[in-house]
Amino acid sequence: MNRRTTRGNRVGLLLVGALLLLAGVGVALLSTGVFGADRAGQPVYPESAAQWVNANPWLWWAALAVAVVVGLLALRWLVVQIRIDRIHRLSLDTDRDPDPAAGRTDASAKALTRAVEDDILGIDGVRDARADLSGHADAPELWLKVTTDNTADTAHIRRRIVDDVVRDARTALELPALPAYLTLTVSRRSAARSVV
Incomplete structure (x- = not known):
């Protein structure tokens, strides 16, 4: 939402x-x-x-x-x-210069979300991961839904997601203040949402 x-x-x-x-x-x-x-x-x-x-x-x-x-x-x-207002295209290196040669770079949001999902799935104890970008192409928000094993170290998984995966996404998009929302669900337990 x-x-x-x-x-x-x-x-x-x-x-x-x-x-x-x-x-x-x-x-x-x-x-x-x-x-x-x-x-x-x-x-x-x-x-x-x-x-x-x-x-x-x-x-x-x-x-x-x-x-x-x-x-x-x-x-x-x-x-x-x-409904989540998913973004399908991202605007990277948007230049406000009126010169037509200044350019604008658009990228597929699916490429970034797949990379984020793959990174999260590489963490031990993660069963499933879903990443979505919502908001506006110039100011996206990253939404993550991660399901872990019931014996996994959720604190370690959350730390890895925040310190590695979200940081890499912010670097790739050149948005150090990219809002990221994580819903971490432990298998057969209730979900916990946090802003990262």
Whole structure:
């Protein structure tokens, strides 16, 4: 999940929470008689409103359409949660010089991620490794998912990944501040994520 998705989650959940809170407070105030003692024992909507709803069957079709739209938005939200904005091409040696001869070097992100995965798989005790680059081609982020044997020295593996593999990736990309996120999963145990 990227920062934009996280920000969208916060805003969306804040709006939905505020709407539900206002509705709940309104119903609670109505039921306790704040809007008048005679309203406390009455239904939330009057009988005339119920008759109007029953006399207009198109309202149920409109409610169905709204429910379908809300369902599709919820499905889209779920898809966004699992999506990682993977980078397919990296911009290396990007030169801001307006001279067309200054050039720009693009490289395949898959080449770097495969090299990182191979380096991690060469560490004793590592069962599986997955590397992804996300973010923007000019400012990538390295995401690592590593699974180890349940008898492996995870501290040693983490140290090797940080000191060797991530350092080499930062050197190759000429990005000493390349953000790297490591999810280290011990076989048959829970995952632990850390920023390296």
